[in-house]
Amino acid sequence: MIAAGIDMGTQSVKVAILKDGKILSKGKAFCGFKPKDAAEEAFEEALTNSKLSRDEIRHVTATGAGVDLVSHFDSTISMMGADAQAGVYFFPSARTVVDIGAEDARAVSCDERGTMLDFVVNSRCAAGAGTFIEAMARALEVKLEEMGPLSIKAEEATPINASCVIFAESDVVSLIHRQKSKEKIARAIYAALADRVSSMMHRLGIKPEVVLVGGVAEDVGFIAALERTLGMNILIPEDPVFAGAVGAALTASKRIEKVK
């Protein structure tokens, strides 16, 4: 039984193909200005990797902020629902799944079957999502992937006005003029993002284990900052950016079972 999930994010589209509940292959493409083409591209990549043809896929479930832009799918699932499914799939003990994407952040509580119980979302403020780190990497003139390693070199954070991405941008410029270390600035930025995510999680209530997924879950700087803020260990699956797609594919598998 073969099922697929498509996660149409704000920055990239991810596809996961599952066979009998096991991940068979993945595909990813950047949305750019042609998100529909990107969805096709990611799907083709996943098919090629699994050496399958499109006809062999029984059910496709789509999710993500741009779900309306996906042209071929059989059903949809909410982003929160997909997160819950994926979190428990990766770690059966997961009860809270945190998903930090480019432009939004979510925390979802779930039961042992991966059913979503409750959730909180921030999609209104860039200071609570991955965009924040990107903007700060630009301001610091370092590559995005260097930000995390840079931040964990610092023993402490430099005080910075990090409530807003726009304010933080100008603050970073003056901190650089005052010759503050990039490491300490980077650490301050991760601390600020982790604080926002943690206060969002507290609104939901934090039940262990906590699983972190989404693009930002690949960032060592953020992981360290969130663990510090929460005072607990966080579980991170392999390829956390595909969690939404895997969650959607799991949903697709369940829907095939139901029809049987």
Place this chain on the structure above:
Amino acid sequence: MEKVQKLEYWRWPEYHRVVPGKDWKNAEIITAGVDVGSVSSKAVIMTDNEVYSWAVLRTGSNSSDSAKKVMGWALEGIGLKLDDFDYIVGTGYGRVNVPMANKAITEIACHAKGANYIWGPTVRTILDVGGQDVKAISCNERGRVTRFLMNDKCAAGTGRGMEVIADLLKIPIDKVGEASLMVDKEPGPVSSTCVVFAKSEAVALLRSGWPKKKVLAAYARAMAIRMSELLQKVGCKEDFVITGGQSKNIGIVTRIEEILGVKRLPVPKWEETGLDPMAAGAIGAALFASALYKKSSNR
């Protein structure tokens, strides 16, 4: 090789002015107010509670240097020295770092005092749109603050928010107000509150074929809505005035007036009189300085 200069559309003009026909040598009390804001620094020199000269410039990375620089500029060409001052009050975001100040007073109190001076005792509500914050202030007939609300956590509805769009659209910041009103029909506001997301939305609108002015109108509307919400929370009683940099942004002012159904008192002829709404905080600080000096010398 030819040097390519990057135009900074967000950069507003800095200025220094002296009110004509005055001589500080005849003055009984000489005071100053120095308002070091997050984005602009203002210094106002007053003789016997009237503006003598003032200066406005962009705040640098160091508050104390910015205070010295703006005060130095206000002093330029008038023959006054720091020693001649009876009292100086510092205010604004960087008020504790004004080296020449005898005392620091919050910018909320100073703006209410300054607005009361510029427009008179009928002022009850002040909207101060600063570079990195926006404040709605209620005050009484003596210019005393009775209530206030402030947003300094988010760029939406602040001067920085307007600078971002000026830069994106490549329209000079002091022209965005007029340009935003040059649409036949006002479009709905951009849907994002966050300036970062609103900027992406503006890019998408441009790409979809919207003219710059229409995009600007949609953006300005969203900013005006944000400012109006703060005013509504504090209660917008007349007379209503706007201070800070955005008081000169006709696109924002017109939209706030329309949203709230309240007209602001017009900006006085500030170029000759020194009653500059951009410097309202510094004017208030200089007035506090004079009151504090009188109090201390009466003792």
